[in-house]
Amino acid sequence: MSEFFTSVHLKEELCMGCINCIKRCPTQAIRVRNGKAVITKKFCIDCGECIRICPHHAKEATYDSLDIRNRFEYTIALPAPSLYGQFNNLDDVNIVLTALKKMGFDDVYEVSGAAELVSEMSRKYVEEHEEQWPIISTACPTVVRLIQVRFPNLIEHLLPICSPADLAASMARKKAMEKTGLSSDKIGILFISPCPAKVTAVKSPIGIHHSDIDGVIAIKEIYPVLLPYMKDSIDDVEELRISGRIGISWGGTGGEASGLLSESYLAADGIENVIRVLEDLEDNKFDRLEFIELNACSGGCVGGVLTVENPYAAKVKLKKLRKYLPVACSHLADGNAEDAFWNNEVQYQPVFNIGSNMKESIENMARVQQLTEKFPKLDCGSCGAPTCKALAEDIVRGVAKEEDCIHILREYIHKLSGELSRLDIKKDEM
């Protein structure tokens, strides 16, 4: 199996070894060992929940600093639509885009513009692929990764169209090469991202062989730098906007689905809700739906852990911003988006398997069940695993031992001290 890359990681010196993150992680990828949290990379889906919950800020996301721009001769900023929801009293997207250029990017390319193309392609694809209904959106990389490792039966429902950020990247690169005559490696395509999962999606993409994005900058990093340039831009706004209502709506839950102009869709957000929808979908519990939009973060991309504004307040701001815009400004005729389809088949990665064949799996699962019975079922987390069952699985996987359970340890010590005192009595009698 290939190396697993994840953006979320631990800042060890800040970790107190508490159990907040192990309890919150939806894939049970974190354990506390020797007083520090440890993330098992192959289980991590980069949802960012541990970053949200950690009271000591010991979880971080890997992303690029603004200095990455120096590596290229010509740079293009790709703002995610969620960026527009971060500012108070913003009434024109062009102010943000102009400010990005003023702060040093040579050009900008709105991800929301590419999103409108993805919407157009999706509309056609959903209509033509009834056998694949309900088609599941693939814009949220955390959701795609989750399905790849945990919902093998749903892989065939994935929308095989690359995300707006990836499409924006390849279109921006083409445009820049034509305009400047520079070779591809001299052009830096830098995505301004609300979430760490996008960093992972660039480093180890799913569905496509290669992402055209050269670097991922966090919204929260660029935010304070951008603000003064925005003030400077107000009297000198350049017309750079290439998206309308559909594109900007992608920043929040339901935006992608409403861009399909169909009523037969479901849109869920928040990782636990997403998992519930996927579980139910796998069991055939839904009536016929055409499309399912899933966002790992509450509120959608505006809820990403690399944003600054409250996600629900950001959604209101997006709504205000798009009010007087045309429905869509980018259309397929503007550019050929044929290569926007996935070109790499998504394979199930059974990372959670407990045995390498059925015989071994039965033995191991039986042992997990026996051990789980033995534990107090308090799910206290003191052993460093989120639940008693998770500890049982760890023991069977060979990465923990029974005495990690403080209740088992206590019994063991009781027994031991009982034996010791008996020995003492015997000694006195001698």
Next chain:
Amino acid sequence: MNDKITMHYQVPADDFTRAGEASSSVKSKLKMMGVKPEIIRKVAIAMYEGEINMVIHASGGTIDVTVSQEEITIVLKDQGPGIEDIDQAMRAGFSTAPDNIRALGFGAGMGLPNMKKYTDELIIDSEIGKGTTVTMKVKLPTD
């Protein structure tokens, strides 16, 4: 050494919020055991149908699942009213579910037909006034 594992579940009466808990638990265990996705899908759908049937018609019951290297066996046992005419109950679209259940979106008459469709073997043992035992088997391919 264990050559099979068993799982036991209690299905509570009239609680739609909990219906599906047992099939979800089995599903997650089978996934960890590396059972082929298409088999898990069959088991999960058949078992969920059976679980819902118990909630709607039989005020709950018990489910016992056994997994061996050869097959997965699901035994659903209840002390409900029993099935009057099994052949009729097996027909797609036939349902005795009351209106309030149908209003919830259940009772389309696909329960038993789906259980048959998604399993390799379905045995229904029912006695009026005593209860019903449904045994379903799904074969596992030898690897």
